[in-house]
Amino acid sequence: MQSYQEFLDLSVGFPQDGFEIIDDELYFQDLNLMEMIETYGTPLRFTYLPMITKKIQQAKLLFQQAIVKNNYRGSYKYCYCTKSSHFRHIVEEALKNEIHLETSSAFDMPMIDALEKKGAVNKDITVICNGFKTFQYKTYIIDMLHDGFKNIIPVLDNKEEFNLYDDEIEMDTPCNLGIRIAAEEQPDSQFYTSRLGVRMEDVIDFYHNKIEENPNFQVKLLHFFINSGISDTPYYWNELEKYVTLYCKFKKVNPALDTLDIGGGMPFKDSLVFDFDYEYMINEIVSRIKEICADNDTMEPDIITEFGKYTVAEASGILYKVLGRKQQNDRERWLMLDGSFITNLPDVWALNQKYILLPVNNWDSEYERVNLGGITCDGQDYYNQEAHMNSVFMPKTRKVQYLGFFNTGAYQEVLSGYGGIHHCLLPSPKHVIIRRNRDETFNFEVFGEEQNSKQVLKILGYTT
Secondary structure, X not given: OOEHHHHHXXXXXXXXXXXXXXXXXXXEOOEEHHHHHHHHOOOEEEEEOHHHHHHHHHHXXXXXXXXXXXXXXXXXXXXXXXXXOOOHHHHHHHHOOOOEEEEOOOOHHHHXXXXXXXXXXXXXXXXXXXXXXXXXXXXXXXXXXXXXXXXXXXXXXXXXXXXXXXXXXXXXOOEEEEXXXXXXXXXXXXOOEOOOOEOXXXXXXXXXXXXXXXOOEEEEEEEOOOOOOOOOOHHHHHHHHHHHHHXXXXXXXXXXXXXXXXXOOOOOOOOOOOOOOHHHHHHHHHHHHHHHHHXXXXXXXXXXXXXXXXXXXXXXXXXXXXXXXXXOOOOOEEEEEOOOHHHHOHHHHHHOOOOEEEEXXXXXXXXXXXXXXXXXXXXXXXXXXXXXXXXXXXXXXXXXXXXXXXXXXXXXXXXXXXXXXXXXXXXXXXXEEEEEOOOOOEEEEEEEOOOXXXXXXXXXXXXX
């Protein structure tokens, strides 16, 4: 019978970029995963920071190439969507690449202020402030504008949001504004229009009635987000055309408008059969924006993107040990893991998200069909389908087995409630940060130890 390695190669083609097998063991980005497991144990969450820089530089290069190829007269600015992962090591790695930031809630603002005080950013950084804003969020924005962060751009999510800025921002503190368009939802959505943003038909009237005559404010940016993400579909291209056309119409009555924020949604590799042509899509977006602007006799806008998942997803993974094997009937064999999907990878449970799943060892063994079980007492704590097939296969062995989920760096730690209380009181796993030295060796840092019972009991109020 075929080995697991032969089976995977015939199924999807393997090894693939970033993965290789050496002496029957899996390496990720040249990292010896078995050595990491032997050093730090499992479950183990890890983050390989150089991948963040690689992804940012890839996008920046492709946009610049598309701008040159299409003789596009606007510029491109990469913003990192902080809600994908707020951790300092993530944000600081991203900022090494001359990027800017997009925020979504109040506490983002003191985080940026702390980064400035540390020297990781300066007050010239562009900060795109999105979301339906609480009073505290708006107050932070106002305070930071007064403190000299001159390129903070509050993106109005509704008409009433402007009132506090109008009342509180001093006349000697000019403020550039954005307006978010309430995008049309996908055809299979339960809603016709996004709950976020200002209705398309209201944008220009709102500008005339509230902002146009106010010398302290300029609407510089128009923002939209298409919920399907960036995809080569009729829905995406139709929505893009609508919003770029509105930009052209708005630009004619508001010459200060010069930037189009096309949001996020750039996909990441979540499967071994992932096939997305980044170069084609980016070139097509730039080309179509230019074409629509030419049809409307309008200067092309500067383009901003807000990439979150794309930036951080492929930098992280989580490693598990198989604690036990259970044959529950003639067909269903379970591998029980020393962690939980609900608590460690909540998108698996909540959104049926798939990730790249691979064994760490025993690649020369035969393969078998299995279900993966988390360690909570919850019927939903399982993983039984890959993105490219309706099954999960693992090496068939009685030896100690380890496996890993890869490209899990977006949202999973914050949705898990890092350092907090989790389902069945399972602890947060140990988390290791990995950097690469100039001599190509690796530098490992334990960012967080596995949560212990004393920490949990204190949160629950049993101890002080």
